[in-house]
Amino acid sequence: MSKVNVKIDAITARDEDYARWYTDVCRKAELMDYSSVKGFIIYRPYGYAIWEQIQAYLDRRFKETGHENVYMPLVIPESLFQKEKDHVEGFAPETLTATLGGDEKINDPLIIRPTSEVLFCEHFSKIVKSHRDLPILYNQWCSVVRWEKTTRPFLRGAEFLWQEGHTLHSSEIEARHETLQMLQIYNEMGRDLLAIPFVSGRKTEAEKFAGALETYGIEALMHDGKALQSGTTHYFGTGFAEAFDIAYQDEDNKLTHPHQTSWGVSTRLIGALIMVHGDDNGLVLPPEVAPIQVVIVPIQQTKAGVLAKAREVVSRLEAIGIRSKLDESDRSPGWKFSEWEMKGVPLRLEIGPRDLKNGVVLSAKRNDGVKAQIEDENIEVEVAALLKQIQSEMYEKAANFVEEHTTTIYKYEDLDYALNEKTGYAKMMWCEDQVCIDKIKDEHAATARVMPFDEQPFADTCPVCEQKASKVVLVAKAY
């Protein structure tokens, strides 16, 4: 990092207090602010712009795979909410309920949606009649409310923004394929957009979504060694369809219940971006998801030609689709360097009178501070190449971190080393008895994250109970 990089209003170092570092980044990079209601945050322009990038990527992928957007009501009558037993048990303790319309009491109180399964199901029961109506591939962008006791910006909110996909299929295999296809799209979003190497796999019985037959998850590893569940996809079988009377005439005119899925990611991904890539100078954004990919800081900007050249560079970059910003405020260059480093802009370009004379600009990469000199005529090509390079370096670094912080354990006594010294994932065989996971939770405050795909058994006993085991599970402390 440059020597001038001293910001008076500095953020807490990660080693000093990781939780405070996180909150400092959230606030000082102007991603969010608190409102007067606990857990309801304000998404400031810079934070919301990151969400818009995520939305744009996913919305395109969803539409390419045949999904359509809809919008369901904000509220669910209490009586409707109670129709699917497992579901209501999962969500009831954390619902926000409206009981007053104007001055009058509402007879059937209205739950502010914590998720919209029952709303989709009620609608599906009306519109699905024939096998011709299937598949139904819907998605919704909205906010949901969960009345949580402990809240943290982006990670756990009383209100958060998300997308929820809800689909109906005529066969189990098609529905199961959908569940995995959407998981794969989330994985590709990690790789291509967020530079986050998600680990994905099946969730254990105990960690399944309320009402699902199968839940899959994507997990990201924060640099404090804790895992963050970053998205899930669910296969419901025909359970909701039966509870809500969703049925269609199949090709033999038999009345049949369709197979159902749902899947979602939320603004929690912004928390993942902060804790996977950030450093003691603030946010570090991968170029693909960065609202501003290149910031141009003029040096001695009052000198003849400097601002004109800076503006020319911005235009040239924008002309090839690079999101660029010229900071021509009256702050000092040093102040600007810190400010844009705090905000995680992937690449900074500096232009001063000397550069102007030499026909060059200086570049500084946010992810590793490496500087270079770029000839004027090569600006477009080299900036584009640098952004590509930063994206792949950030992904590589995060992938190496996951690899280094995944410890295969064979004995229960090694779990402490894996979780507390190495930190990160402990990879172990599992007997599939929840008792063993509960013991880990009690003694190590860690949970089963996923049973990862493509992992071959590497032993044949569970290290906790020493009984026969054939499944691999990743255990970690988690947010």
Added chain:
Amino acid sequence: MSKVNVKIDAITARDEDYARWYTDVCRKAELMDYSSVKGFIIYRPYGYAIWEQIQAYLDRRFKETGHENVYMPLVIPESLFQKEKDHVEGFAPETLTATLGGDEKINDPLIIRPTSEVLFCEHFSKIVKSHRDLPILYNQWCSVVRWEKTTRPFLRGAEFLWQEGHTLHSSEIEARHETLQMLQIYNEMGRDLLAIPFVSGRKTEAEKFAGALETYGIEALMHDGKALQSGTTHYFGTGFAEAFDIAYQDEDNKLTHPHQTSWGVSTRLIGALIMVHGDDNGLVLPPEVAPIQVVIVPIQQTKAGVLAKAREVVSRLEAIGIRSKLDESDRSPGWKFSEWEMKGVPLRLEIGPRDLKNGVVLSAKRNDGVKAQIEDENIEVEVAALLKQIQSEMYEKAANFVEEHTTTIYKYEDLDYALNEKTGYAKMMWCEDQVCIDKIKDEHAATARVMPFDEQPFADTCPVCEQKASKVVLVAKAY
């Protein structure tokens, strides 16, 4: 219209029952469905896709004019809501209030936002410090809730989707300019996207937004002669800023209250589209806003080459950015014609074995049923030209309708003719005394819509009280 255009499940004719025709179009064109809570509708894919087109247009225009998107909380504590007196009086009777979090009573009940002025103001009071922080140009896409007694799809809902812009400025003139600039963007959206000639102007004192010093509106004229308020922009002066302690150090270090605006349009615009352009066969969408601009209906689609040709045409149209759909379902062509006419797709192309042999396709315009034959090699150019033509024909037709249904009146006794025989707007001079408007409301169930821009006084007395008048006002029955 074509002879085959007979749909068994036909909609009510407009002359028979206009209100039922409207609801029929909403439901049978699959724009929306009802949920189990009154006034909370489901935006189905086709209806939501229209909203996405409107969002895409406006979001681009907002960003081009320097606005940034944010997201504020869904809920407003009752105590905060009561801070601006006029505002709370305007909205209190129609608020939905949450009083239960989990099983516990919430001490300061939470109002589900009916609009977000107070949330923006509370946030502004924290982030605005210096004149350097101004202007603040924010917009939010969200849903809002108003506990209305009488609801109709898109026109008046307990919940609806909208955008709300909220801005702060260091001077009155800049804030007033913003208020008019956004009104102008709404007007241009009408002209360029919706093919709706809005009439715009200032609202009367009585029709102003709760808390505003000045409210401007855009009004659309439905084909039953009623006006529909389709969007508003507000200049607040410094009233909210004073109530919420929003102040900044100006360039002379003096603590100063900024000038504020807000502005919004909602999914009500979908209602306007239906009632300005629709006909007895259903929806008629202007090409610019249509989710599907061209539908290709194959004739005798099992005959060799027909489907292949139809697919080729879709690809060619999509390659030049025309939103196209091939209907290769096993329904009859006649059924498909009615279905896509009902959904208002601007242009239909038919391709059958004979057309294939002759190297042509047949086109049919939704707005006037005019058919033509297009040589294969000209498809791209002619389809693009037809879409342009349809857009401008629809705008012209709507503009002529407004002109024909605007009656200048000089005497009070002519108001009945203007409102009930001609229907539409009565243009009259007004003394600016609300008593005269109240009399019109009592005796004719009509209201002052706007005091239109660019209208010169054409007489010097108010036809109601016969006192001196210098303002022109448009009076109409309204939704």
